[in-house]
Amino acid sequence: LAKTTQPISMDSYEGQEVNITCSHNNIATNDYITWYQQFPSQGPRFIIQGYKTKVTNEVASLFIPADRKSSTLSLPRVSLSDTAVYYCLVGGAMRFGAGTRLTVKP
Amino acid sequence: NAGVMQNPRHLVRRRGQEARLRCSPMKGHSHVYWYRQLPEEGLKFMVYLQKENIIDESGMPKERFSAEFPKEGPSILRIQQVVRGDSAAYFCASSPLARAPFMNTEAFFGQGTRLTVV
Numbered sequence: 001l002a003k004t005t006q007p008i009s010m011d012s013y014e015g016q017e018v019n020i021t022c023s024h025n026n027i028a029t030n031d032y033i034t035w036y037q038q039f040p041s042q043g044p045r046f047i048i049q050g051y052k053t054k055v056t057n058e059v060a061s062l063f064i065p066a067d068r069k070s071s072t073l074s075l076p077r078v079s080l081s082d083t084a085v086y087y088c089l090v091g092g093a094m095r096f097g098a099g100t101r102l103t104v105k106p
Numbered sequence: 107n108a109g110v111m112q113n114p115r116h117l118v119r120r121r122g123q124e125a126r127l128r129c130s131p132m133k134g135h136s137h138v139y140w141y142r143q144l145p146e147e148g149l150k151f152m153v154y155l156q157k158e159n160i161i162d163e164s165g166m167p168k169e170r171f172s173a174e175f176p177k178e179g180p181s182i183l184r185i186q187q188v189v190r191g192d193s194a195a196y197f198c199a200s201s202p203l204a205r206a207p208f209m210n211t212e213a214f215f216g217q218g219t220r221l222t223v224v
Contacts, residue, residue, distance in 0.1 A: 043215025094199075
C-alpha cells in the first residue's frame with residue numbers, strides 16, 4: 001500500500017485559494033489518487049479522483065505532476081463552510097490517514 | 107435514492123454488554139466498508155465486505171469484533187463485551203462496485219454511530 005503524507009493542519013481566510021499537497025512517493029504505476037472531505041460529525045464525502053495531469057470538477061481541482069509522487073488538491077475561493085478534514089488516498093485500498101484539518105477564518 | 111443509513115446514531119452500552127451497529131447501504135450497492143474514528147483522529151479501516159463474504163478484515167481486532175453482510179438486510183458490526191476503549195464513532199460506507207487494486211470506486215458514507223461505553 002502506498003503511504004501518504006499530508007500536512008496535519010492548514011489555516012486560510014475566506015476568498016483565498018487553498019492548496020493541500022499529499023506526498024505518495026511509492027505510488028504504483030496503476031494507482032489512482034482520490035480525495036475525500038469530512039465535516040465534523042459526518043462521514044467523509046468523495047471530492048475528486050485523478051491519475052495524472054489535471055482534473056477539475058465543480059468542487060475542486062487536482063494537480064498531479066508527471067512523476068506522480070505527489071498531488072495537490074486545490075480549492076478555489078474557500079468559504080467558512082469548507083472548514084473540514086481532507087484526506088488523500090492512493091490506490092484502491094480505501095485506507096484513510098490522519099488527513100489535513102483545514103480551518104477557514106472570516 | 108436514500109443514502110447510506112446507519113443506526114442507531116448514538117448508542118450507550120455498559121462495560122461487558124454487546125453493541126450491534128447497523129448499516130444499510132445505498133440501493134444497488136453490494137460492497138460495504140466499516141471504519142472506526144476516535145476524536146481528532148483519522149478513520150481507521152476495519153473491514154471490507156461483499157454480500158455474504160468478508161473480503162478484507164485486516165483492520166478488525168482479533169477478539170470481540172465481528173462483521174457480516176447477509177444476502178438480505180443490513181450489514182452488522184458486532185462488538186461483544188464492550189470496554190471503554192471501544193468508545194468511538196463507527197462509520198460505514200457502501201459502493202456499487204468491487205474495490206480495484208489501483209482505483210477507488212466512489213464510496214458513500216453514512217452519518218456514523220457514536221458508541222459510548224460507560
